[in-house]
Amino acid sequence: MIQDKQYYLDIFKVGQQDLDNLIAIAMGRGGSYADLFFENSVYSDLMLRDGKVASGGFHIDYGVGIRTLCGEKTGYAYSESTQPAAMKAAAASASAIGEGRIRVSDSIAEENGYVPRLYKGRPNPAADRYPIISDWAKEKPEQLAKTLYKLEEKLRVADSRIVKIMAVLSWQNSDVLMYNSFGELKYETRPMGTLAVSVILSDGKNLVNSHASRSFRMGSEMLTEALVDTLAKEAVKNMDDKFKAGRPKGGKMPVVMGAGASGILLHEAMGHAFEADFIRKGQSVFNGMLGKRICADDITIVDDGTIRGNRGALNFDDEGVPAQRTVMVENGVLTSFLHDRISARALQTQPTGNGRRESFRYAPIPRMRATYMESGSSTAQDIIGSVKKGIYVDEFSNGQVKIGEGDFTFYVKSGYLIENGRLTMPVKDINIIGNGPRALGQIKAVGNDAIVDEGAWTCGKEQSVPVSCGIPTVLVEGLTVGGE
Amino acid sequence: MTEAFLNEIEIAAARAFLDKALEAGAQKCRVTLSKSVMDLIGVLDGQVDKITHSMDRSVTLALYADGKFGTFSTNKLEEGVQEFVEKALETVRMMAPDACRDLPAPNRTEKGYGDLKVCDTAAYEAMTMELRRKKALEGSVFGSHPDIISEEAEYSDTLTDVCILDSNGTFCRQSEATFDFANEITVRDADAKVSAYWWDSARTADGLDTAAVGQEALRGALEKRNARACKGGKMAMVADRECAARLLAPVLSAMNGFSIQQNNSFLADKLGKKIFPDFLDVTDLPREAGAYGSRLFDSEGVATRNLPLIEKGVLKNWFVNTYIANKMNITPTVDDASRPVVASTVDKDCKQLLQACLDGLAGGDKGTVVVTGFNGGNCNSATGDFSFGVEGFYHGPEGSFPVREMVMTGNMLELWNNLVAVGNDARPCKPRVVPSLVFKDVDFSS
Numbered sequence: 028m029i030q031d032k033q034y035y036l037d038i039f040k041v042g043q044q045d046l047d048n049l050i051a052i053a054m055g056r057g058g059s060y061a062d063l064f065f066e067n068s069v070y071s072d073l074m075l076r077d078g079k080v081a082s083g084g085f086h087i088d089y090g091v092g093i094r095t096l097c098g099e100k101t102g103y104a105y106s107e108s109t110q111p112a113a114m115k116a117a118a119a120s121a122s123a124i125g126e127g128r129i130r131v132s133d134s135i136a137e138e139n140g141y142v143p144r145l146y147k148g149r150p151n152p153a154a155d156r157y158p159i160i161s162d163w164a165k166e167k168p169e170q171l172a173k174t175l176y177k178l179e180e181k182l183r184v185a186d187s188r189i190v191k192i193m194a195v196l197s198w199q200n201s202d203v204l205m206y207n208s209f210g211e212l213k214y215e216t217r218p219m220g221t222l223a224v225s226v227i228l229s230d231g232k233n234l235v236n237s238h239a240s241r242s243f244r245m246g247s248e249m250l251t252e253a254l255v256d257t258l259a260k261e262a263v264k265n266m267d268d269k270f271k272a273g274r275p276k277g278g279k280m281p282v283v284m285g286a287g288a289s290g291i292l293l294h295e296a297m298g299h300a301f302e303a304d305f306i307r308k309g310q311s312v313f314n315g316m317l318g319k320r321i322c323a324d325d326i327t328i329v330d331d332g333t334i335r336g337n338r339g340a341l342n343f344d345d346e347g348v349p350a351q352r353t354v355m356v357e358n359g360v361l362t363s364f365l366h367d368r369i370s371a372r373a374l375q376t377q378p379t380g381n382g383r384r385e386s387f388r389y390a391p392i393p394r395m396r397a398t399y400m401e402s403g404s405s406t407a408q409d410i411i412g413s414v415k416k417g418i419y420v421d422e423f424s425n426g427q428v429k430i431g432e433g434d435f436t437f438y439v440k441s442g443y444l445i446e447n448g449r450l451t452m453p454v455k456d457i458n459i460i461g462n463g464p465r466a467l468g469q470i471k472a473v474g475n476d477a478i479v480d481e482g483a484w485t486c487g488k489e490q491s492v493p494v495s496c497g498i499p500t501v502l503v504e505g506l507t508v509g510g511e
Numbered sequence: 512m513t514e515a516f517l518n519e520i521e522i523a524a525a526r527a528f529l530d531k532a533l534e535a536g537a538q539k540c541r542v543t544l545s546k547s548v549m550d551l552i553g554v555l556d557g558q559v560d561k562i563t564h565s566m567d568r569s570v571t572l573a574l575y576a577d578g579k580f581g582t583f584s585t586n587k588l589e590e591g592v593q594e595f596v597e598k599a600l601e602t603v604r605m606m607a608p609d610a611c612r613d614l615p616a617p618n619r620t621e622k623g624y625g626d627l628k629v630c631d632t633a634a635y636e637a638m639t640m641e642l643r644r645k646k647a648l649e650g651s652v653f654g655s656h657p658d659i660i661s662e663e664a665e666y667s668d669t670l671t672d673v674c675i676l677d678s679n680g681t682f683c684r685q686s687e688a689t690f691d692f693a694n695e696i697t698v699r700d701a702d703a704k705v706s707a708y709w710w711d712s713a714r715t716a717d718g719l720d721t722a723a724v725g726q727e728a729l730r731g732a733l734e735k736r737n738a739r740a741c742k743g744g745k746m747a748m749v750a751d752r753e754c755a756a757r758l759l760a761p762v763l764s765a766m767n768g769f770s771i772q773q774n775n776s777f778l779a780d781k782l783g784k785k786i787f788p789d790f791l792d793v794t795d796l797p798r799e800a801g802a803y804g805s806r807l808f809d810s811e812g813v814a815t816r817n818l819p820l821i822e823k824g825v826l827k828n829w830f831v832n833t834y835i836a837n838k839m840n841i842t843p844t845v846d847d848a849s850r851p852v853v854a855s856t857v858d859k860d861c862k863q864l865l866q867a868c869l870d871g872l873a874g875g876d877k878g879t880v881v882v883t884g885f886n887g888g889n890c891n892s893a894t895g896d897f898s899f900g901v902e903g904f905y906h907g908p909e910g911s912f913p914v915r916e917m918v919m920t921g922n923m924l925e926l927w928n929n930l931v932a933v934g935n936d937a938r939p940c941k942p943r944v945v946p947s948l949v950f951k952d953v954d955f956s957s
Contacts (some may be wrong), residue, residue, distance in 0.1 A: 277956025
């Protein structure tokens with residue numbers, strides 16, 4: 028949601044002159060660029076546990092982060108108060124990075140050809156990717172709690188083996204205002220709503236747990252009957268199989284990634300290594316690969332901030348650069364890394380709108396938004412049918428990557444053994460490990476069914492930011508699967 | 512004293528939140544006031560790349576009104592207190608009643624501003640920007656080896672100050688200062704690259720040897736070159752002192768009262784039972800002076816005390832806060848582990864334990880994997896089934912070489928019952944005091 032400029036200036040109790048003064052202080056010791064990031068976030072939650080919504084609350088976080096750049100070097104400080112003295116002190120702390128330096132030669136300004144002014148105009152409400160139809164701030168908690176009770180009711184009906192249900196509804200509105208030494212001023216209100224449920228089921232002998240979530244940059248209009256139905260069904264999906272699930276014999280084998288949440292493979296195995304701070308520092312396994320073929324020509328991988336209402340959507344990033352759809356791999360060729368202003372300067376290209384931060388407490392760094400692989404031409408059935416012995420995975424949790432080596436890992440909550448082209452024994456609680464560039468090269472089939480998953484994915488690279496991921500059904504020829 | 516400590520005005524502000532909550536109709540209230548100041552110098556390839564100064568303050572309210580409960584926080588201490596409290600109470604009154612919500616009994620809470628020797632004020636106040644830069648740059652090893660591609664290091668010092676006040680009259684406070692340095696080195700590995708990370712922490716800047724950290728990170732990176740997977744199967748495992756705590760974490764998590772109450776713990780019906788080896792003792796020792804993890808009180812203000820967790824293989828206690836205790840009608844303890852210590856069973860460090868493995872203590876005929884780091888993975892809290900990516904070194908019939916792209920899989924209870932020995936080399940800078948651990952018959956896949 029984008030409100031009038033004055034709305035944001037009033038929240039932060041600043042005027043144009045204050046902004047200019049702070050920039051002048053931040054650049055006062057030789058800085059070549061400075062920016063301000065004001066934030067007023069209100070996060071609220073309600074939790075249903077043991078049959079009642081008996082806990083919840085709200086949390087206010089308010090302040091301004093001030094950054095000074097000297098070339099690629101960063102000075103950063105923040106203030107939790109927007110009183111002039113406190114902000115000036117923070118600006119002075121940030122300016123220390125420039126101590127003893129002479130400006131001009133290391134400028135990242137337009138005239139050096141690296142970073143053109145990107146967005147001089149006012150934010151445009153008509154182009155807003157997350158207009159708020161029903162404002163969370165105007166909802167009464169007892170009304171919102173009804174969604175949680177409805178979800179519980181549907182779950183109880185769906186599976187009588189449920190022994191515990193815990194459901195959480197959380198929502199956040201963040202008012203942000205940004206200003207930089209180019210004179211660019213941006214402002215908007217970023218909503219986020221998340222409905223998540225965990226269930227424990229017992230068959231009298233064994234316990235099985237399951238989790239499902241949906242998260243959107245939307246107002247409370249996201250809380251529809253259909254959403255509750257979807258979550259209830261997903262939380263108890265394939266439970267008979269989960270009770271029967273075991274572990275396969277471990278080893279290297281073909282892995283078929285189910286469409287949607289398997290996009291965590293892209294996020295971990297490739298996406299992080301495409302983040303250009305790692306390129307700038309020489310740490311990524313993809314250093315020196317730009318413009319080169321890195322996988323089959325039916326593979327296109329995108330990082331997209333433009334999907335309306337998506338958890339990874341942005342109008343502009345946390346450096347004020349417009350969000351975009353960045354094609355990282357096009358028909359198998361590495362075409363772009365993900366840039367903030369610093370890495371763009373270092374690699375002499377333009378920022379891609381990936382400069383993101385957890386809050387005003389953090390300096391922005393290159394981060395993914397919604398990362399997905401586009402559809403190919405195979406059907407999921409044909410892909411599974413082509414595997415003599417392997418694993419099909421359809422539910423994931425956390426993943427991780429080692430940037431330098433490219434080794435990645437993700438945890439499979441559930442899936443199936445594939446034997447002679449058919450799904451057979453259910454499997455669960457196994458880890459899969461591989462190497463990013465090698466896994467990309469080992470993708471042998473791409474399905475025609477790409478889905479961007481709408482779960483509450485959060486990426487934890489130094490700071491937590493909301494993201495999403497997606498993929499069509501994909502066959503990777505050889506990954507290491509943990510097992511007995 | 513430095514601005515990093517809570518001052519009288521801030522503590523008075525916290526009292527104002529408490530008083531206004533009670534005036535507005537709350538029957539009980541707890542206020543947690545915290546403040547943290549951190550200065551950080553980042554070094555990239557031997558040069559200062561980042562300077563950060565941060566100061567955080569916040570107030571968190573736990574409100575109890577008309578049998579209902581809610582938690583609220585803000586970092587606006589000086590303005591809008593009345594409005595904040597009134598809105599919070601309005602929210603609380605919309606919740607369903609929950610009779611189990613309560614403050615801890617006054618006789619259980621810590622009193623006063625205690626000193627566990629975890630905050631060397633003089634050492635903290637002596638730090639200047641120049642000293643920080645010097646300390647950070649001293650830890651750089653960039654250029655010291657021809658195969659170094661990249662170095663990313665961070666020096667930081669942090670002072671945290673926390674106090675808890677409640678409507679039962681509790682007031683307790685603790686301050687802590689740490690001086691930290693971490694270095695990640697990336698080196699050439701044939702036509703690829705490999706990286707390693709090392710860190711250390713001390714109570715004074717003088718006690719922090721940043722140069723040694725840099726050297727250790729470099730050594731780690733160079734040793735990891737030419738890594739490959741060994742053949743999978745059941746092998747002995749030494750989890751070294753840097754990563755062994757990862758194997759204790761799921762056990763501690765399963766001892767949390769919330770998990771127990773929610774039927775989401777593989778230790779739910781195991782209290783008082785012998786479920787670990789006879790020789791395994793784990794004790795929470797939260798009051799050792801100067802130690803990492805030491806704390807005087809938990810998040811409710813409950814005074815910490817020594818707490819046996821596992822004694823001669825018997826599970827002795829869970830972590831139970833006031834709410835869970837009331838809900839399950841059991842005796843409360845503390846909300847979580849502070850400084851769990853796994854008692855050593857041998858007078859050996861990791862290297863000696865490894866040699867013992869190779870000599871046949873646990874290695875079997877397939878060899879031993881010395882795990883130096885975990886790469887992702889998870890543990891199912893309800894069943895204890897786990898699967899972790901591992902890296903480290905293989906020693907056995909295939910030779911001795913670094914390993915990567917391997918996975919270990921099993922069940923937490925089975926794993927701990929395959930524990931063979933506990934070393935004596937726990938790192939003092941870690942709040943979970945877990946030395947190198949030796950296990951037999953661990954499933955590795957490659």
